[in-house]
Amino acid sequence: MTGKLATSAALWLLATITAVCLLAPWLAPYDPSAQNLLLGAQPPSLQHWLGTDSFGRDLLSRLLHGGRLSMLIGLCATAVALLLGVSWGATAGFVGGRTDALMMRVVDALYALPFVMFVVLLMVVFGRSLALLFIAIGAVEWLTMARIVRAQVRALKQSEFVEAARCIGLSNRQILWRHVLPNCSGPIIVYTTLTIPSVMLLEAFLSFLGLGVQPPQSSWGALISQGVETMEEYPWLLLYPAAALTTTLLCLNLLGDQLRDWLENSSPGGAA
């Protein structure tokens, strides 16, 4: 029962956070980059609910706009990972044989690369554009998706209902689209749900190191990074962005876990 309660709480919380962040341009009380040097850093007050930073910028507004960017990056990079991972994994698993061996060797090789270092390098070398950020993060995260999808597809390909489909004379394309892929949608959805938080984490990590989102734009990772610099004097500048990021990640992970438990328990033989 507690699990169910936590899940619905997580769902509502996530929906709320997503909604207010996406609507940031209309909801934010102040311009996120409007400085007020006279005001300086203020603790939370009625005028500035979450306080202001040392330039006098309203933290709530910055948090909403930053969250918007964090989420957009999370969604876009996950989409890149999803597209790449599913098509790669499904092709390898369904075709099988040498093609499969070759394609999965590529994945194995990429797994063994210090990808985070490449991403760091990429961001340093090519300047810090947002599009590059999506691609770089998506390129790291698709590998696991490809492995999961490939394992699913291979297992399903050997299942009796796929053999039955072949026996009634369906073409390979029909078998893949009608019988194989729909039956791995469960794990794909679950893993996608879990990829979004890990993408957001990677973005925050890069932004924390100063390699991700650049001023004047801001993301939660960048806000945390700024908050750390002055945390002894103005702790709220660290605490609120950290709380926003952690809460969102918590909700996403919780939902992903619940989704997985639910799928594993509810489909006998479905995704096996």
Added chain:
Amino acid sequence: MNSALLRMIAGRLASAALLLLLVAAVTFALIHAAPGGPFASDRAVSAEVEAALNAQYRLDQPLPAQFFAYLGQALQGNFGPSYRYPGRTVSELIIAGLPATLELACYALLLALLIGIVAGSLAARRPGSAADQLSMGLALLGICLPAFVLGPLLVLVFGVYLEWLPVSGWGELAGDKWLPTVTLAAGYCAYIARLTRAGLCQQLSQPYIITARSKGLSELAIIVHHALRGALLPVVAYLGPACAGLIAGSFVVETIFQIPGIGRFYIQAAFNRDYTLIMALTLFFAALIIFFNLLADLVALWLDPRQREALS
């Protein structure tokens, strides 16, 4: 059996060499695709001096020549001089930074394994119990609290407010290793606890556990002697690739706690475009990842007789 094992290791080492070559090539290409060289931004350097510096570091030669010259020297253990720390070779810098990084990683891994496996086992003993919910809740929190959030928070609480522990350095003040270790270990600990729990729950539902119970063994004996070995296989599989994350973690943790390790060097080198240092560190980390992946596979072989069978 042994010859099959040797064959496997030889094969893996061969592919490791190829991979390292690939890493070197990609890193080299990335670096040289960058607009502006390492000395381009220094306003103090005149055109003639820049040319002289470029010649000294062989930046005036064609790229393939540079690459192969670099490889040739790297194979002899000479990774060249640092661009940004004049007078010091890259090897010296790495050797200077390595002990702190390795020590930090080892402490963190040990702590994570110890707490993760114990917590995961306690949780799996009674799924749904308070112990299970508490430890899995903490684990979830651990996954969602990245090092760059947890580290500053720990500093704030234990260093600034409570003043119990020093907030920076490594091996300089008593107790200064605690916060970085805990910060780096937390995420791993959380994953290991979750994997251990999932693995144990899966193993405990196997028919052979019922057989063990029918021998009159206690539940503790069943977990320790029967279920844990199979349950640790996913943990081992996770630990291999996880060292890639350990490196990423060390970037952050060393930056936050100002630990003079090679993780912090890497970030600085990347910002400074210290080409030779970047190359050497990337290769070093890649070799480390490959090594740990191989090690994880060997441990899995040791744990699982079926995998040993499949090998030969």
Added chain:
Amino acid sequence: MSLLAVEKLCVSIAGQPLVHGISMSVERGRCTAIIGESGSGKSLSLSALLGLAPGVVATAQRACFDQRVELLANPEARRALLARQIGWVSQEPMSALNPFKTVAAQITEAYRGAQPPRQRAAQLLAEVGIRDPQQRLDDYPHQFSGGMRQRVAIAMALVNDPALLICDEPTTALDVTVQAQILALLRQLQQQRGLGLILVSHDLAVVAAVADRVHVMRNGEFVDSGTPAQLFGEPAHPYTASLVAALPQPQQRRTAAPTPLLCATQLQVWRGSGRRARAVVDGVTLSVARGEIVGLVGESGSGKSTLGRALLGLLPVAAGTIQFAGQRLEANAVTAAQRAALQLVFQDPLASLNPRYSVYQTLAEPLQLHSRQPQPLAQQVRRLAADVELPERLLQRRPSQLSGGQRQRAAIARALACQPQLLVADEAVSALDLSVQADILRLLQKLVREQQLAVLFISHDLAVVRAIADRVAVMCDGQLVEQGDTATLWNAPRHPYSQKLLGAVLSVPS
């Protein structure tokens, strides 16, 4: 003096009562059996009694071992008994042994005696009939075959010389010849050691062969009890009678069409690749005609399923030819007409149906592909369902919402939707309960009669094949060692392997 006396045992899971007050007893040197269909609660009762399944609540008026120890009142005493006095053998030889430990370590793990453990393990392995026991002590379970693993499991249960051995479907997953060996071993141990034996099984013939006293279980209750001869000879209770009636009975023979529909000559099929490749089917010549059922029997790993799939053009053939309806059939060039005419029915109906498709979708898919009938699709689907006696209200259900028999009907209907001429039924009734099995067999026979189908009926269950097949082919290690008319082959098998196979078949006394 009873070794184990149980009175009014009740078992529930999560508050739901599943076993309602059963009583039984077993004496030294005797065997008590519980028989019932899947879900009747027979395995559950015993594992609850022994505390093997967590989350199960068991209560009883009395559950007394050796007139001294109350099993349910005292879990610690029960555990001590399990360690010394009670042995337990499970139904899954494949998964009942820990894959990570050597057999010697597993056998002697709970050993309390004075012998050196390895010597004890070797002695027990020898006793249960494993050759070269000294050499096999450090082998892992996966290095043993199914029958050998079951022997190891029995050795493990015997390590402390228990007084009572409880066997839960000990031979269900095994081939008939191995089953005969394991049952002989159990009988021998029972006589030599004066062991009390409790046997749980769904197989009337197994129970009849071993038990002194039988309880018939249904929906958590014993509906009938007695000696095997009483129960199966003159069943008094209607449920027992229905079980006996559902036993496969030889049917009237059909007359097949004079010319064969499918004809395979000197067929060879390879499986695996590289160094592991081997001929799984080797030099098989076989024919099937319209209107006849040809049985294909053999033990697991004999190549039956591979042969069946090769005959359908689903696997490439390394050597030999297949003629189907006068045309050559080749796996990489199957025409659409041939594909539709050659259909397969699988062992596990749940695995053979797409879990996301409703029955309607499952049946509509092949119809859309092959049907040239003018009627609307929905009407054709309904007619198919009627052909396999599947109620129309089930059409919108998914496989997980159907019973085993209903699923197999849906799978058969899907095959029929292609209007096949040849049906290969690969262990099509092996996973079903006896009564459901009888229904599906009846259905298959009706279809052969009405639609003049040719059927290749692959099964390891000789009693079923005997009942349904007009002709039988016996397969061993990829070769057909003997084929002929069912009655002739049964009465006078010529090949030594056929003799061994048929000699191992147990029958229920009537």
